[in-house]
Amino acid sequence: MNPISRRKLIYGSVAAAAGIGGLAVAERLASRYGLIPPDGSGIYGPGETLTYACQRVLTARTPARTFPRSMISKNPFANAVAPPKDEFKRLQAGGFRDWRLVVDGTVARPMSLSLADLKSLPIESQITEVACEEGWSYIAEWIGTPLSNVLREAGVLPHSRYVVYYAIEKSLWGSIDMADAMHPHTYLTLGMNDGDLPVPFGGPLRMRVPRQLGYKSLKYLTHVTVTDDIKKFGSGKGSVDPDYGYSWYAGI
Ligand SMILES: Nc1nc2c(c(=O)[nH]1)N[C@H]1C(S)=C(S)[C@@H](COP(=O)(O)O)O[C@H]1N2
């Protein structure tokens, strides 16, 4: 069976199970196909699973929504962030020459990349929207290298399931599954509109995951770790967000 009709069939089965047999049956089916999200247990678990499973089966490869240049926002809104720590200020004073992105975990070749290293990879751009869960959004051009380029260089081992990523403040972190990690619109972002990525927008390096809500697009990115076991991280729900009542998977 070709992959598309196979995916439709799985989707049909999960959705039908939800309708006929209830969420528990749908959950068992989703589990069989590896479609349970890290926060798929607890009170909201079945809902999270149903959303994630259906999205994954139907849209794992669809592009992010892109916009014409004329729709780039004149006054993009930089959301408030925690005040920068001394380590950030030190790196900023040095023109971010010592900024590093560490890539490790279940990879054949762990790496530590400077911004110059990242800029030597194929650079692309996308005009996409940042949509905050609070309701506002803006459109910008994002310039960077697809995360997949770095993951290929590092040699992701076949049993890998998630990419966990950290901001310079290690308490801020999130993760995405391999479908989003390898998606061509998921960028290690170095630039915005006409220049380098400004600090208020996450400079010098930001994860852009344009197929999910803004909170997955972590600013001040310093560390990417590939894993086959998401339960080992934090409270085991795939990011800090579920601890605050937000879904791990925030597809838009
Ligand atoms: N490091 C860091 N990244 C972050 C945040 C943050 O507080 N700190 N806020 C997130 C949230 S909730 C949103 S909606 C977007 C906002 O992006 P913007 O500042 O470019 O509008 O950044 C996300 N990335």
Ligand SMILES: [Mo]
């Ligand atoms: Mo947000």
